[in-house]
Amino acid sequence: xxxxxxxxxxxxxxxxxxxxxxxxxxxxxxxxxxxxxxxxxxxxxxxxxxxxxxxxxxxxxxxxxxxxxxxxxxxxxxxxxxxxxxxxxxxxxxxxxxxxxxxxxxxxxxxxxxxxxxxxxxxxxxxxxxxxxxxxxxxxxxxxxxxxxxxxxxxxxxxxxxxxxxxxxxxxxxxxxxxxxxxxxxxxxxxxxxxxxxxxxxxxxxxxxxxxxxxxxxxxxxxxxxxxxxxxxxxxxxxxxxxxxxxxxxxxxxxxxxxxxxxxxxxxxxxxxxxxxxxxxxxxxxxxxxxxxxxxxxxxxxxxxxxxxxxxxxxxxxxxxxxxxxxxxxxxxxxxxxxxxxxxxxxxxxxxxxxxxxxxxxxxxxxxx
Amino acid sequence: xxxxxxxxxxxxxxxxxxxxxxxxxxxxxxxxxxxxxxxxxxxxxxxxxxxxxxxxxxxxxxxxxxxxxxxxxxxxxxxxxxxxxxxxxxxxxxxxxxxxxxxxxxxxxxxxxxxxxxxxxxxxxxxxxxxxxxxxxxxxxxxxxxxxxxxxxxxxxxxxxxxxxxxxxxxxxxxxxxxxxxxxxxxxxxxxxxxxxxxxxxxxxxxxxxxxxxxxxxxxxxxxxxxxxxxxxxxxxxxxxxxxxxxxxxxxxxxxxxxxxxxxxxxxxxxxxxxxxxxxxxxxxxxxxxxxxxxxxxxxxxxxxxxxxxxxxxxxxxxxxxxxxxxxxxxxxxxxxxxxxxxxxxxxxxxxxxxxxxxxxxxxxxx
Numbered sequence: 153x154x155x156x157x158x159x160x161x162x163x164x165x166x167x168x169x170x171x172x173x174x175x176x177x178x179x180x181x182x183x184x185x186x187x188x189x190x191x192x193x194x195x196x197x198x199x200x201x202x203x204x205x206x207x208x209x210x211x212x213x214x215x216x217x218x219x220x221x222x223x224x225x226x227x228x229x230x231x232x233x234x235x236x237x238x239x240x241x242x243x244x245x246x247x248x249x250x251x252x253x254x255x256x257x258x259x260x261x262x263x264x265x266x267x268x269x270x271x272x273x274x275x276x277x278x279x280x281x282x283x284x285x286x287x288x289x290x291x292x293x294x295x296x297x298x299x300x301x302x303x304x305x306x307x308x309x310x311x312x313x314x315x316x317x318x319x320x321x322x323x324x325x326x327x328x329x330x331x332x333x334x335x336x337x338x339x340x341x342x343x344x345x346x347x348x349x350x351x352x353x354x355x356x357x358x359x360x361x362x363x364x365x366x367x368x369x370x371x372x373x374x375x376x377x378x379x380x381x382x383x384x385x386x387x388x389x390x391x392x393x394x395x396x397x398x399x400x401x402x403x404x405x406x407x408x409x410x411x412x413x414x415x416x417x418x419x420x421x422x423x424x425x426x427x428x429x430x431x432x433x434x435x436x437x438x439x440x441x442x443x444x445x446x447x448x449x450x451x452x453x454x455x456x457x458x459x460x461x462x463x464x465x466x467x468x469x470x471x472x473x474x475x476x477x478x479x480x481x482x483x484x485x486x487x488x489x490x491x492x493x494x495x496x497x498x499x500x501x502x503x504x505x506x507x508x509x510x511x512x513x514x515x516x517x518x519x520x521x
Numbered sequence: 522x523x524x525x526x527x528x529x530x531x532x533x534x535x536x537x538x539x540x541x542x543x544x545x546x547x548x549x550x551x552x553x554x555x556x557x558x559x560x561x562x563x564x565x566x567x568x569x570x571x572x573x574x575x576x577x578x579x580x581x582x583x584x585x586x587x588x589x590x591x592x593x594x595x596x597x598x599x600x601x602x603x604x605x606x607x608x609x610x611x612x613x614x615x616x617x618x619x620x621x622x623x624x625x626x627x628x629x630x631x632x633x634x635x636x637x638x639x640x641x642x643x644x645x646x647x648x649x650x651x652x653x654x655x656x657x658x659x660x661x662x663x664x665x666x667x668x669x670x671x672x673x674x675x676x677x678x679x680x681x682x683x684x685x686x687x688x689x690x691x692x693x694x695x696x697x698x699x700x701x702x703x704x705x706x707x708x709x710x711x712x713x714x715x716x717x718x719x720x721x722x723x724x725x726x727x728x729x730x731x732x733x734x735x736x737x738x739x740x741x742x743x744x745x746x747x748x749x750x751x752x753x754x755x756x757x758x759x760x761x762x763x764x765x766x767x768x769x770x771x772x773x774x775x776x777x778x779x780x781x782x783x784x785x786x787x788x789x790x791x792x793x794x795x796x797x798x799x800x801x802x803x804x805x806x807x808x809x810x811x812x813x814x815x816x817x818x819x820x821x822x823x824x825x826x827x828x829x830x831x832x833x834x835x836x837x838x839x840x841x842x843x844x845x846x847x848x849x850x851x852x853x854x855x856x857x858x859x860x861x862x863x864x865x866x867x868x869x870x871x872x873x874x875x876x877x878x879x880x881x882x883x884x885x886x887x888x
Contacts, residue, residue, distance in 0.1 A: 153865070154885035155599040157622060169622050171887050203831065227832045228803075247832065248792040248801075250846045253538060272793050275846055303833050304793035304801050423617045424673035426641050432673050434616070437859040439887045443811045462858050463572065463596045463616060464672055479645065480619045491831045495807045495863060498885050518865055520540045520808045520832065521526050 154498035156511065163508040165501075166482050170421040171435035173497040175512075177504045180210070180399050180415035184217045187381060187398045187412075191219030196385040199244060199374060201225040201396030204491045205416075206516035207500055208238035210399055215240075221392040223266065225374070229254050230519030236265050238515060244268040244374065246331060246394060248296065248304055250276050252283060254521075259287035268292035268372075270331055272306040277318045277325065284324030293319045294331040294374060297359060299352040301335035308355035309362055316363045329372035330363075332356050333394070337379050338408045349380040350387065357389045378405060378412070402490035403448040416494070418447065418485040419501075420465060422477045431455070431477040433465040433485075440465070440485060441492030447485040452476060457485060528868060532875045535849065539790040540804035542864040543851070544770070544879075546871040548782035549579075552768050553586040555780055556751065560588030560763075565755045568613060568744060570766030572596035573858045575883035576867060577607030579769065584609070590762050592635070598623045599886035605634040607882070613637040613744060615700065615764065617665065617673055619645055623888065624652045631658040637697055637742070639665040641675050643687045646694065653693030661697040662688050663742055664733075668701040668725045678732045685733040685740075698742030699733070701726040702764065705749050710777035712752075719746070719753030727759050748775060772857040774813045785861065786819055787852045789834060791844045798837060800824075800844040804852060805832040808863060813855030821850060 157169045165174060191198040199221040200214040211224055223242025226232050232243045242265065249258055249269055261267050262284070271277050271293055284291045295315050298305030306312050312330070319327040334352040339345040353375055360370050376384035376393035378401075385393050397405050400416035420435035440447045442460050449457035454473035459466040465485065469477065477483070487493035494500075500512040526538055537543075556567050569583045571593040580593050592611025595601035601612045617639055618627055630636050631653070640646050640662050653660045664681050667674030675681045681699065688696040703722045709715060723745050730740045746754025746763035754763050767775050770785030787809050789802035806829050809816050815826045816834075823839035834852065838844060854860040865884055869877035 153882070154887060155602065156888055157626075169620065169888050250792045251538070251790055272795055273846060298795055303795075303830060303835055305795055307796075421620055423619050424641060426667065426674060426676055430671070435887075437810075437812055437856075438862040443806050461670075461672065462856075462862075466672060479642065480621075492806055495831075496885070496887070518863065520804065521538050 156499055158511055159508060161508055161510060165419065165503045165506050165508065168419055168501055168508065170419050170482065171439040172419045172501050173416060173494065173499070174419050174501045174503050175400060175416050177502055177509060179413050181213070183401060183412045183415055184214055184399050187395065188217035188219040190382055190385065194219070194385045196390050197221040197392050198381070199223060199225050199392045199394050201246065201394045202235065203227040203231060204396035205400055205494055206231070206514045207512055208235060208240070208515050209512045211235065211240065214399060225394045228520055229257050230521040231516040232261055232267070233257065234516040234519055236261055242266040246270055246333070248272055248276060250279070252279065255280055255283045256287065258291065259284055259289045262289040262291055266292065268294060268328060270294050270296040271315065271319065272296045272304055274315060274318050277315065277322055281322035281324045290324060290326050292328045293325045294328055294372060295319065297330055297332040297356050299332040299334040299355045301333055305332060308359045312359045313362045313366065316368055317366065320368050327368060329370040329374070330356055330360060331374040334375060336377065340408060345380060346383050349383045353384055353387055353390065357387065360389055378409060397490055400490050402493070403486040403488045404445060414486045416487065416490060417450065418487060418493070420483050420485055422479055422481045422483065425477060425479060428474045429469050431467040431469060433467065433483055435465050435485060436460045436463045438462055439496055440487055441496050442488055443492050445488030447487050450484040450486055452483060527866065527878050528875050530875050530877070534788070534870055534873050537788055537868065539788050539849065540808045541788040541868055542861070542866070543786050543788050544867045544869040545782070545784045545786065546869045546876050548784035549769065552771065552781050552784060553583055556765065556768065557587035559752060560755060563755055565760050566590040566762050567751070567765055568592060568594050568762045569769065570594040570764050571600055571604050571883065573766035574769060574861060575600065575881045575886065576879050577604060577609065577882055578879035580604060580609055581607070583769065594764050597886050597888060598626045599888045600883045601630055601636070602626065603883040603886060605630050609634065611635040613663070615639050615702070617641055617645060621648070624648060625656070628652050628656040628658050628660065631660050632656070635661065637661040637663055639663055639700060640684070640688065641665050641673055643684055646684065646688050646691055650691035650693045659693060659695055661695050663698045663700045663744060664688070666699055666701045666726050666729050668722050669703050674701065678729050681729045682732050682736050685738050686736065689738045696738060698740045698744065699726050699729050700744040702745070702747065708749070708777050710779060715749060716753050719750035720757065723750070723754050723757055723760065727757065730759060748778060767857060770857045770861065772813070773817045773853055773855050783819065783853045785854070785857050787816070787854065789850050789852060791846055791848045791850065794844060794846060800836045800838060802834040802836060802850055803832070804834055805829045807831050809834070809852055809854055810856060810860045810863065812859050816852035816854050819851040819853050824850060826852060
């Protein structure tokens with residue numbers, strides 16, 4: 153477990169021990185307001201996907217900002233347990249849960265909460281139904297549709313309709329509707345993003361029509377992400393958007409979604425500057441999660457983060473930065489992918505106006521189960 | 522901390538909840554045995570790197586098995602704290618420690634165990650000295666030399682000798698020796714290549730040792746080498762210890778070191794079979810990582826890990842290969858230390874059953 157020095161509230165951020173995952177609370181609040189103000193006006197609602205940050209305190213701020221569907225989305229049963237313990241009582245496990253021990257845990261959660269789970273397979277539907285029946289609970293179910301991402305999900309239209317019928321007729325299960333993760337749609341060009349979002353989500357909406365034509369009510373269609381929330385949110389028939397990156401953002405998403413600002417950054421220290429053109433910081437793979445891309449070094453003219461090893465980050469320096477980065481100097485790294493970065497930490501250092509406000513547990517970290 | 526999953530000893534593998542970080546205990550013991558046998562009777566010894574497993578249970582088992590200096594390496598002060606608290610008597614912190622807060626913690630540790638720390642800079646040496654005096658301890662210091670990683674360390678023999686003189690003269694510090702770390706430019710299974718490359722790189726740190734000795738300062742420790750050069754560095758006169766870490770759990774990028782077996786793996790369960798030829802497992806980038814590419818699939822021909830998102834791995838299946846919901850697939854990581862650092866415990870398996878569950882107590886010890 154992370155063993156930080158729990159420095160006192162009010163500590164200036166630059167005095168925090170490093171490496172540290174720091175969240176600027178004002179920037180985060182602005183990001184939350186930007187997205188939630190949209191949903192306060194829209195017919196569709198936001199269901200915050202909290203797997204990106206795993207932090208109940210942040211989820212609470214999201215729920216308080218309004219415009220929500222009344223609950224959150226998670227990826228695993230373990231995460232659902234953590235957020236249930238933290239008081240969240242409407243949880244969508246936006247993923248398939250197939251093994252009986254995990255399904256029994258899901259049913260135990262359903263005694264306390266409104267639990268919804270995704271399915272893409274008729275055998276799984278039968279097992280869910282059996283175990284929910286034995287446990288005498290009702291699981292809400294969404295049929296998961298592959299609208300082009302190519303991971304989980306049943307094919308749109310015919311196959312999805314068959315599965316919806318199976319859920320609808322299964323005791324212990326309550327068919328609620330459809331969900332899809334249509335993929336991280338990252339386009340600089342707004343019209344391309346609109347076209348691709350509409351093309352993929354139309355498959356889901358067509359499926360909705362087919363199912364309704366069977367006389368089966370579809371009350372929920374849960375799709376979308378931070379990249380296309382305001383496009384998906386305008387499509388008639390879509391009821392909720394599962395966005396998760398927007399409170400904290402990351403370097404990758406910020407290149408495409410300019411209405412948001414990175415709120416989560418890693419504070420690192422220079423630990424070596426043995427040659428002029430290179431400085432080494434105390435933050436590497438294990439504290440930045442660079443599997444999908446290298447973190448971005450912010451705010452040091454003439455310095456670029458180029459290479460990361462397990463424990464170190466290497467900064468290449470132009471002459472203007474040769475003397476700037478002295479030993480123990482602090483630098484800011486913006487993670488490339490938020491979820492993979494937060495995944496490495498047990499605590500978020502919550503900071504307001506440059507001062508520490510608290511250590512916020514990343515309570516669901518490591519709950520892949 | 523993830524306190525959820527701690528399976529009973531004796532649980533069969535088929536009943537393990539997933540994703541699960543598993544240890545093949547036979548492979549683990551085999552890997553420890555290779556090192557113990559190799560260093561038996563040699564003047565050089567292994568100093569296992571704690572950053573790879575972050576688990577005191579493994580560190581103690583490694584030391585008990587033999588061939589070691591009786592201590593470990595740690596990359597971070599907090600990692601060293603976990604090792605010392607568990608009773609490891611001797612820890613080399615292989616990173617430069619520059620923040621005053623961390624230097625304080627390091628000196629506090631030196632009251633409880635023999636602590637060595639890497640250094641590349643005379644200002645840093647002075648701060649270490651001041652703090653050691655203030656806390657009434659003595660810190661052992663080794664000079665890190667840069668030998669091809671293009672990262673930390675002194676850049677020349679002259680720099681190294683000057684720094685050794687400074688450290689030698691500072692109260693509160695004891696100059697103990699030199700260290701270096703290196704990668705092989707082009708990994709090779711050919712032992713001759715490893716010998717040639719290993720000797721070439723390690724000669725730099727031997728040269729530095731000789732120059733410091735010639736300046737009248739005794740050099741007790743030459744700490745260098747790693748998994749790929751354990752048998753090269755271990756036979757170079759003057760090398761006293763080898764910093765091996767990857768050998769213990771192994772990873773696909775070290776598969777050319779074929780005497781070691783893959784011991785650290787991730788067990789995943791198929792949760793979706795959405796299309797013919799495709800299956801999806803419940804372990805993704807968060808649990809496995811992909812710093813050195815996709816993980817390999819262990820012992821299931823015709824099943825290839827094609828892509829991962831945060832929580833899923835997508836397998837491509839050859840014609841005729843079928844996976845069903847609930848089937849287990851075992852993944853071998855491309856880089857084990859960046860994978861282990863995401864997990865809270867190892868589940869040790871022998872003969873298909875749980876033999877031991879070990880906490881990875883130094884997971885998340887970034888500071």
